[in-house]
Amino acid sequence: MPKGRIIVVEDEPAIRRGVVDALRLTGYEVSEAADGAIGQQLAVQANVDLVLLDLLLPRKDGLEVLAEIRRVCPTRPVIILTARGTEEDRVRGLKMGADDYVVKPFSARELLARVEAVLRRTLPREPDVRIIKIGKGTIDLSRREIRWPAADRQELSETEALLLQYLVGNRTRAVSREELLTRVWGVDAQGLETRTVDMHIARLRAKLKEFTCEESPEAIITVRSHGYMAGPGLCVPVEKVT
Numbered sequence: 001m002p003k004g005r006i007i008v009v010e011d012e013p014a015i016r017r018g019v020v021d022a023l024r025l026t027g028y029e030v031s032e033a034a035d036g037a038i039g040q041q042l043a044v045q046a047n048v049d050l051v052l053l054d055l056l057l058p059r060k061d062g063l064e065v066l067a068e069i070r071r072v073c074p075t076r077p078v079i080i081l082t083a084r085g086t087e088e089d090r091v092r093g094l095k096m097g098a099d100d101y102v103v104k105p106f107s108a109r110e111l112l113a114r115v116e117a118v119l120r121r122t123l124p125r126e127p128d129v130r131i132i133k134i135g136k137g138t139i140d141l142s143r144r145e146i147r148w149p150a151a152d153r154q155e156l157s158e159t160e161a162l163l164l165q166y167l168v169g170n171r172t173r174a175v176s177r178e179e180l181l182t183r184v185w186g187v188d189a190q191g192l193e194t195r196t197v198d199m200h201i202a203r204l205r206a207k208l209k210e211f212t213c214e215e216s217p218e219a220i221i222t223v224r225s226h227g228y229m230a231g232p233g234l235c236v237p238v239e240k241v242t
């Protein structure tokens, strides 16, 4: 099992090679990019644990890439790789939400220590939610079905199950449509119709509606001009979290 997946965005071949080799030797799975445009595509993909980001890059500036990562994946850890004497960029990067920085030239040991420290600090991932309670019903995500004592089972599509799992797994915050597209559909959100998300949410709400009793609160909340959030109507039984 790899220790985690890291994206390395660095245009200087010798530095990139050194960083990639050091990470792979330590057990990380690594994908690399030599310019900002490709780097950004990789950095917002699903299943990325950390991004190492150079700032002076061809095709797209590192700070622009950072802004896009923050927009799509607000909590994704990013470490900036910076040259000596570019304090201003470094400060801007940290203000824009980078987690840490390393000044070139750096040793493999120093870099690995920073990577591990940031990964440790990053909140542990939510355990995969399998069972959700809704009113008197139960949503079983592994079987993709909603069970209700007094009625037949209702099936969920794969996308609906993944949407629910992602919303409930991140239930302490609102999730943007772009993030849902990236994380649930696994596609680069740019240029894609975010209406796709709205349509699926509408269908999901319709399915959940008959399972909520009149007094039970909303299952999915719309967060205006941002996206969606798991509502108080969905609850994860503690003993069933695996």
Ligand code: CA
Pocket: 010, 011, 012, 054, 055, 056, 057
């Ligand atoms: Ca560079």
